[in-house]
Amino acid sequence: MSKLVPRTMVMTAALIITALMIGSVAASANEASQNTNTQSSVKTGSVEVSYTVQEGDNLSLIAYKHQVAVRELMRANNLSDSLIRPGDVLQIPEGLSYEGRLSRGVVPREELMLLARLIHAEARGESFEGQVAVGAVILNRISSPYFPKTIPEVIMQKNNRVYQFSPVGDGSINLEPDEKAFKAAEQALSGKDPTGGALFFYNPDISRDSWILTLPVVTKIGNHVFATCT
Structure with a gap:
């Protein structure tokens, strides 16, 4: 009996090692198959x-x-x-970099939706050109060293607890954008900029911000004045 036990243990150990090796090879093959995606x-x-x-x-x-x-x-x-x-x-x-993707119109659907929502909230009574111009301001800010570097960050930016764009503060940015606003967002993303590089826009008839009125005016489209930094 004492002679058979060691021999049995050796055979058992050999079988275990063989099984482990086979299992390892199978697992490696399975992992390689999964990684072909x-x-x-x-x-x-x-x-x-x-x-x-x-x-x-x-x-x-x-x-x-x-x-x-x-x-x-x-x-x-x-x-x-x-x-x-x-x-x-x-x-x-x-x-591509974020700006590179923007220049080619490659952005996540939710960012296109957000841009269209802002355009709709800010300029739904404006001409198509006026709506594209509002979208262009957002994208111009991304290219500027003075503003954040993504569409959501630019639109949601705050200064002293005040949102840069009033529709974000009053909730009107949550209105469902129409097809016109979507097309305007797509045009802005494709590089169309009727403003010639503006970083700000405002309606002079209702704006209460005296500082923005001091900025150099680039152009006026519809009810909006488009301006840049001093």
Whole structure:
């Protein structure tokens, strides 16, 4: 009996080790399979990530997920149309900075909605050009060293507990924007700026801010005066 026990223990240990090795190999294979969706690849030019197309994917969804423009995604993969199939491996262009994404109109849906809400609240009685101009002021502030660097931060900015834009303070920014406001937001995001670089706007008939009246006027569109810094 004393001679059989050690031999049995050795055989048992060998079986356990073999099972562990098989399990480790299987786990590694499973992990490798799961990581085929998005993985690092050798950087060539501006390409640094590859993505395996999944069932239900389309170019717009993939571009949004990786914060790149659809046209950049197509260019990186030499695609002449938007047709892709599950299993296709796409090269994802290097991500852009926030301002770079803005310049190409690549922003999250909620930021487009927020911009449209502000435009609607501030300028729903104005012409289409006047609405685009209000959107342009928001984007001009992002490019200025004197203001925050994202659409939400610019719109929600406070000075001495007072919001920069009155609709945020009085709640009218929560009004549902119409199609005109959405189109104006899209035009502003595409780079259209009827103001020529203005950082401020106000209605001279109702403004109570004496300081803003001292700013250099750039242009007047509808009921709004557009101004810049001194």
